[in-house]
Every structure is written in C-alpha cells, then in structure tokens.
Amino acid sequence: MLELALKARRGSFHLEVECRLASDWTVIFGPSGAGKSTLLRLLAGLDRNSHGDTAKGKISLDGRILTETSRGVWCKPGRRRTSLVTQRSSLFPHLGVEANVAYGLSSLERPIRATRVAEMLELVDATNLVKRRPQDLSGGQAQRVALARALAPGPRLLLLDEPFSALDGVASDALIGRLQTWARANGVQTVLATHDATDAFSTGAEVALLREGRLIAQGPATEVLQDERERIALRLMTP
Amino acid sequence: MDWQALALTLKLASVTTAILLAIAVPLAALLVLGRSRWLAALEALAALPLVLPPTVLGFFLLVLLGPRTSVGRGITALLGHPLAFSFDGLVVGSVIYSLPFAVQPLVAGFAAVQPNLVDAARLLGAGSVRIVVSLLVPLARRSLVAAAVLSFLHTVGEFGVVLMLGGDIPGATRTLSIVLYNQVENFDYAAANHTAAILLGLSAAALAILYSKGLRRGSAYRA
Numbered sequence: 001m002l003e004l005a006l007k008a009r010r011g012s013f014h015l016e017v018e019c020r021l022a023s024d025w026t027v028i029f030g031p032s033g034a035g036k037s038t039l040l041r042l043l044a045g046l047d048r049n050s051h052g053d054t055a056k057g058k059i060s061l062d063g064r065i066l067t068e069t070s071r072g073v074w075c076k077p078g079r080r081r082t083s084l085v086t087q088r089s090s091l092f093p094h095l096g097v098e099a100n101v102a103y104g105l106s107s108l109e110r111p112i113r114a115t116r117v118a119e120m121l122e123l124v125d126a127t128n129l130v131k132r133r134p135q136d137l138s139g140g141q142a143q144r145v146a147l148a149r150a151l152a153p154g155p156r157l158l159l160l161d162e163p164f165s166a167l168d169g170v171a172s173d174a175l176i177g178r179l180q181t182w183a184r185a186n187g188v189q190t191v192l193a194t195h196d197a198t199d200a201f202s203t204g205a206e207v208a209l210l211r212e213g214r215l216i217a218q219g220p221a222t223e224v225l226q227d228e229r230e231r232i233a234l235r236l237m238t239p
Numbered sequence: 240m241d242w243q244a245l246a247l248t249l250k251l252a253s254v255t256t257a258i259l260l261a262i263a264v265p266l267a268a269l270l271v272l273g274r275s276r277w278l279a280a281l282e283a284l285a286a287l288p289l290v291l292p293p294t295v296l297g298f299f300l301l302v303l304l305g306p307r308t309s310v311g312r313g314i315t316a317l318l319g320h321p322l323a324f325s326f327d328g329l330v331v332g333s334v335i336y337s338l339p340f341a342v343q344p345l346v347a348g349f350a351a352v353q354p355n356l357v358d359a360a361r362l363l364g365a366g367s368v369r370i371v372v373s374l375l376v377p378l379a380r381r382s383l384v385a386a387a388v389l390s391f392l393h394t395v396g397e398f399g400v401v402l403m404l405g406g407d408i409p410g411a412t413r414t415l416s417i418v419l420y421n422q423v424e425n426f427d428y429a430a431a432n433h434t435a436a437i438l439l440g441l442s443a444a445a446l447a448i449l450y451s452k453g454l455r456r457g458s459a460y461r462a
Binding site for chain 1: 362374
C-alpha cells in the first residue's frame, strides 16, 4: 500500500496531494499540467528542495517510510525499490539494449543477470532487439526496452508516466495486459499517469483524478471518470 | 636545439595533464551533479587562474611554497627539499594554472548529458561514482579529449608561472618557453625561430587531433 501526503512547489505550480493507494494498479488521471509527472517524480525520490522549489510531506510504501521531510528522512531513488518509466526515452545511448536492461543488475552474477535480461525482454516482447543500439530503435521499441530495464531490478513500486504513447492501441493494450499479469504475480504495485481515459477503463484500475495539483476524486474508473466515459461514447457515436 | 628542454616540457605537460584529469573529472562532476550552494564559489575558484596574471600566480606560489610560510616549511620537511625551483614545484604550479582548461570543457560536457539519463541511472541504483564512470565520461568523451589537449598545450606554452616558480635550471625547470626567452634575450633569432616553430607545431598538431575527433562534418545535412 502506498500512502502519501505531499506539498510541493515548482515555480508557480503548487501540488498538494494526500491519499492512500491500496489497489495493485492505480491510474493517476488528469489533463496536461495537472501535476502527474511532478507527483511521480516525488514518489520516485528524484525531486527534492532546490533553487526555490520546495517539497515536503511523507511517502510510505507497505509501511516503509520513503520520505518524511519533518524528520529529514529521504530514501535515495535507487534504494526505494521504485522504478519510473517516462514518455521520453531514457535509454543510455552509448550502451546496447542488453547492457541497458542489465544496468540495474550489477550486483548479480553474470549468468543470472543474462537470464534476467532475457526474461524481461521476453515480457515486453523485445527479444529480437537484444543486439540493437538505442539509436536503431523506433519510439515504441525504445519504450519497450525502457520498461524491461525498469522491471529488471524487481521493483516493489512501478511508476509509469505515459510510457506507451509511442505504441499503437492494440500493441499498448497487449503490453499493458502482460505487464498487469506480471505485476500481480510479482507483488508489484503500479501507478500509471495518463491523460487517456481508455487506459483507465481497459485496466479496470482504481483512478485518482488530479486537476491543477489537487486530488479531486478517487475510486473505480466507472465512477470517477463517468464524464470522460460519456464524452468518449458520444465521440464514437458521432458520424 | 635544446632536446633536454623539449623532453622536460613534454614530461611536465604529460604529468600535469594526467594529474589535472584525475582532479578535474570528479570536480566537474561535483559542479554539475552537486546541490550545495557553495558550488558556485568553488566553480569561481577553479576558474580564477583564467583571469589571474601568470606572474602573479607564480609569485603567490613562490611565496607560499617558500621557507617563509608554514606550508612551505612543512613541504620542505616532508620532501627533503623545497618545492620552489624544482620540477615538482613546476607541476604544482602548472596544475593550478591550467585547472580551468581541464575543468571548463568537462563541466560543459557533463552538463550537456540529458538529466533524464542521470535520473534513470539513479533509479537503477547507480551511485555518484558509477554515474560519472558509466554515464558522464563516456557520453562526454569529446569534452574529455578537449580537456586533455587544452591542458597539455596550455602547460607546453606556459611561461610566467614557470619563470617565477622554477627559474631557469637546465634539466630541472628550463622548459622550451624559457629557452625561447633566453634565445631572444641573446639576439639568437635563428635558434629562437626553431624553438618557436616546435612550440607552434606541437600546438597545431594537438589541435588537429582534437578537431579530427570532432563532428562528422556535414552529416546533419546529408540527404
């Protein structure tokens, strides 16, 4: 279970979120600029107080405190057992696909590492890309490899910031389906930030609705995104 | 031709470059990745030799490393000889004088690495040392080459600091630029021409190597 109570300022933007995410698959839904990416970066431990930007509050995952600014607790990103995959490719351009996926596995012995890399590439249907360089990948392929790299170290919390934007609908649904099965089997809690309501409906996720840095609703997609559902239905029926 | 001075100059430049890279890589990484408010002051301090006249820097070091200061006396006691007017003293002076020529290209190169790559490495458990070694240095390798070449050339052409701190001791502190100065002072322009040509050739060759490793020219505009 992920519990958070956060207040953050990024320039003129203010984020204030307090919630408890108990579902194994949660969708943070909101328009661009709602604060989804800021929230995920705070959960990942990537953003701290700096140059006028402030962040304070508390984050805990399954009872383990990851951030508690009042007590000066801040767990480093690599020690949170948290992975973040973003829309923007972050593959290391000087390393091949195999080395990219293996990057977070340096503590494992070589044969175990190789097996793990192969498993993760198979999960995201990218086995055929193993010898490629990031420069030779399409946007969708790069996102698959980035996802494999994020899953390889075995996170407890997986943060996805619109990472399937470069995939077509069918490929995206198939990948999300495989990912959901894997995450459930491995006890990985997933938080997916998106502005696409179909992502929320297709996964049957719990939805947290974020608008202008505030959490304004939380619950099943069918309830929280009723308006979105009607809008999509109307759009599909309009000739 | 003063081969001894040429060998000493190349030795001084090589040792200085090696020491500078060992200092400048972690320093530049700290300046780019660090969060302390004091880093701006540290960056200014590292850039100070750019604007300080070499003779002033040489004079300060001569005083600091001489017998009048506790630092100088301590070093003399430790090494058994004073650093001033020795090859080791020249290395110290050269490292300080050429520091910005190593640090600044590296800072520019490391800062050009996309922050999302550094974030990804952090999330995958990489500490600062691994981020520098596995990410910043390979991605900024052109800056590393530039830092090495500029440090080397700057040391080869150094005069004010060398003269102040090392004087003119054959085999110990007499570099090519001191030889050139002596030749001009003695109106031996033929020899001075040779020495100047060697210094010019060294600089041109090193810069040619640096730029040949650069852009794949025209590649961005190729159809």
